[in-house]
Amino acid sequence: xxxxxxxxxxxxxxxxxxxxxxxxxxxxxxxxxxxxxxxxxxxxxxxxxxxxxxxxxxxxxxxxxxxxxxxxxxxxxxxxxxxxxxxxxxxxxxxxxxxxxxxxxxxxxxxxxxxxxxxxxxxxxxxxxxxxxxxxxxxxxxxxxxxxxxxxxxxxxxxxxxxxxxxxxxxxxxxxxxxxxxxxxxxxxxxxxxxxxxxxxxxxxxxxxxxxxxxxxxxxxxxxxxxxxxxxxxxxxxxxxxxxxxxxxxxxxxxxxxxxxxxxxxxxxxxxxxxxxxxxxxxxxxxxxxxx
Numbered sequence: 001x002x003x004x005x006x007x008x009x010x011x012x013x014x015x016x017x018x019x020x021x022x023x024x025x026x027x028x029x030x031x032x033x034x035x036x037x038x039x040x041x042x043x044x045x046x047x048x049x050x051x052x053x054x055x056x057x058x059x060x061x062x063x064x065x066x067x068x069x070x071x072x073x074x075x076x077x078x079x080x081x082x083x084x085x086x087x088x089x090x091x092x093x094x095x096x097x098x099x100x101x102x103x104x105x106x107x108x109x110x111x112x113x114x115x116x117x118x119x120x121x122x123x124x125x126x127x128x129x130x131x132x133x134x135x136x137x138x139x140x141x142x143x144x145x146x147x148x149x150x151x152x153x154x155x156x157x158x159x160x161x162x163x164x165x166x167x168x169x170x171x172x173x174x175x176x177x178x179x180x181x182x183x184x185x186x187x188x189x190x191x192x193x194x195x196x197x198x199x200x201x202x203x204x205x206x207x208x209x210x211x212x213x214x215x216x217x218x219x220x221x222x223x224x225x226x227x228x229x230x231x232x233x234x235x236x237x238x239x240x241x242x243x244x245x246x247x248x249x250x251x252x253x254x255x256x257x258x259x260x261x262x263x264x265x266x267x268x269x270x271x272x273x274x275x276x277x278x279x280x281x282x283x284x285x286x287x288x289x290x291x292x
Contacts, residue, residue: 006136008253014142016229016249017149018207022222023229023241024156025200031173031236032193035085035096039104040201041223045216046107047073047202048209049115052122062125066206070199077198081191089190104219111216122209141211148207152200153242160238169193228268231275234285243283 026040037043047069054065084099124140131138160166172179172189180186204222212218229248233240248271255263263270275282 003135004257005254006134008257009250010136010138010142012250012253013246014145014249015252016246017146018204018245019225019229019249020242020245021149021152021207022201022204022226023233023245024153024238025197025204026226027230027236027238027241028200029194029197030230031238032169033085033089033190035093035100036227036230036235037100037194037197038097038223039080039100039102039107040197040226041219041221042104042107043073043077043198043219044201044205044208044222045111045219046076047198047205048122048214048218049111049205050202051206052120052209052214055122056120066203069206070202073202074195074199076195077201078191078195080198081194085194086187086190108216108219115214115216117215120214122206122214124210144210145207148203152203156238225268228272230282231272232282234282237282237284240282240284 022040022044025044026037029035029037029040050069050072051062051065054060054068055062058065060068080100080103084103085096088095088099126140126144129140131143158166160169168179168184168189171182172184172186176186179189205218208218208222225248226245229244230241231244232247233242233244248268251271252264252267255267
C-alpha cells in the first residue's frame with residue numbers, strides 16, 4: 001500500500017496547485033474588499049468556456065486564447081464590481097454575498113442556455129506523454145498545471161513586492177481609509193482587483209478544462225474546494241491560500257485511496273468543518289481582535 005504513496009502525493013500536489021490558484025484568485029478579492037465572492041466558481045467556469053470558444057470555435061492557438069480569455073474575464077470582473085457591487089458596497093455583507101451569488105447563477109444559466117448538457121472537452125496543446133522517476137509517474141498534465149501555477153505565483157509575488165503598483169496594493173490591503181487619504185482611488189482599485197481575481201480564475205478554469213470535461217456546473221465544486229483551501233490556509237492570507245490548496249489536494253488523494261473514494265467528494269466539507277471548530281483563523285490567519 002505504501003508503494004503508491006509517492007504517486008498519490010504527486011497527483012495531489014498537481015490537483016492542489018489548481019485549487020491553490022483558484023483560492024488565491026478569491027483571496028485577492030477578499031483582501032481588497034473583505035467580500036467572499038460566492039459567484040467566483042462561475043467566473044472560473046466562464047473562463048473555461050471562453051478558452052474553449054477561442055480555441056475550438058475561432059481556431060486560435062492555446063496561449064493567445066488563454067490571454068484573450070483572461071482579458072475577457074478581467075473586463076467581466078471589473079464590470080461586475082462597477083455595476084453590481086459598488087452601488088451596494090455600503091450595505092451589509094450579506095447583501096454583497098447574495099449579489100455575487102446571483103451574478104454567478106446568471107453566468108451559469110447563460111452557459112446552460114447556450115451549451116445545455118453537452119459534453120465538451122478542451123484539446124490539450126501538448127502531447128499526453130508521461131515520465132517515470134523510480135516507480136512514480138509524472139504526466140504532462142501534472143507538469144503543466146504545477147509549472148503554470150508556480151510561474152503565476154512568482155509573477156504575483158514580483159508584482160506585489162517589487163513594483164510601484166505592488167506598493168499601492170499593499171497600502172490598500174493594510175488600510176483603505178489611509179490609502180484614500182493619500183489620494184488612492186479605492187473604488188477603482190477594488191474594480192481592478194475584482195478584474196484581476198476573475199482573470200486568475202479564468203486561467204484556473206483553462207487549466208481545469210485540460211483535465212475534465214466542461215459543464216456549466218464545474219464552478220460549483222470548484223468554489224467549494226477553493227473556499228475550503230482559503231479556510232484551511234486562513235482567510236486573507238495569500239500564502240495560506242496556496243498552501244491550503246496544496247494540502248487539500250493531497251488529502252483528497254490520500255483519504256480517497258486509503259480510506260474511501262467517497263472522501264474525494266467530501267474532503268472539502270470535512271476540512272472546512274474541522275478547521276472552523278478547531279482553528280477558525282486557519283493555519284496562517286490571525287485571530288480576530290476583540291475590544292473590551
